[in-house]
Amino acid sequence: MGAIRFWGGQPVSNWRGSGGIAWSGSTANGIATYGDASTVVAESTATYDGTTLTLTQSGGGLKMDGLNSSDANTLDDYEEGYFTAAATVASGTLTVDTAADRLKYTKIGQVVHIYGLLPAFSTATTPSGSWYITGLPFTNTNTQDEHEGDCRALGIGTIINTVSDVDPGTPFGWIEKNDTRIKWALSGIAADFTMNANYLDTGSGVAVFGSYTTDS
């Protein structure tokens, strides 16, 4: 069994184990990584001083790609990307302009942040009744703790440039559990607070912003 041998007054780069292991690099608190079969390298761009892990290489970072940890204190996933939105409506026709139908997402752990503006509909032919924006990048959580409400995501954006004033009420998006659609509703309404699509025409825009959780 080999041991690391030290020569007094020698720099770290000269350390060599009796088993044939050499250490190269002289960065204080540099993290040791594999160099080759006989070399350990102290990285110059990654350090750990006992309390703080520091990464300094431009263009790099900390990569966690769907590690699926079951530990509640462990950050196991980070991802940035795009998704393509579309629309469905109970009656009539409502089509998102395909020239501007991509929105952004950032997933951190189980939380998915979505954001962007759908500036117009390419068609809005007598749309009426309930309507949805579809195509979310991840399915909303289906893990219910106490009641349906703890799975739902509310306040996912708003609507701009409606055909007429929305009064009473303010548009907001609702993602039901286990769903990949945003249902549009109105806050401040006593009875059925579904937002009727007849507020929309081709000039209306959908501002999407908010967060929901996923089980994946």
Added chain:
Amino acid sequence: MALSKTVVCDRMEVLQDAQIQVRTATVVAEDGVELSRSFHRHVLEPGDDTSGQDDRVAAVAAAAWTPEVIATWDAIRAERQAEMDASLAE
């Protein structure tokens, strides 16, 4: 110097109710060395049309979406809609 751009389905996640979360990566490379990778996501639900999907996604869907799975999903979707409508009407 040869730049290339490839689009690949690089991840599929099949959820408990057999929805398939699909990640598509657009990879730009120079002489085979990857320069950038960007992601696009979409989700397919049991019974969705898989024409136009990556062959492997369609194959997974064909295997996972048995008639029983699709029927179960339809029931889940109906229940979900009923719960949402009930909440909206309260």
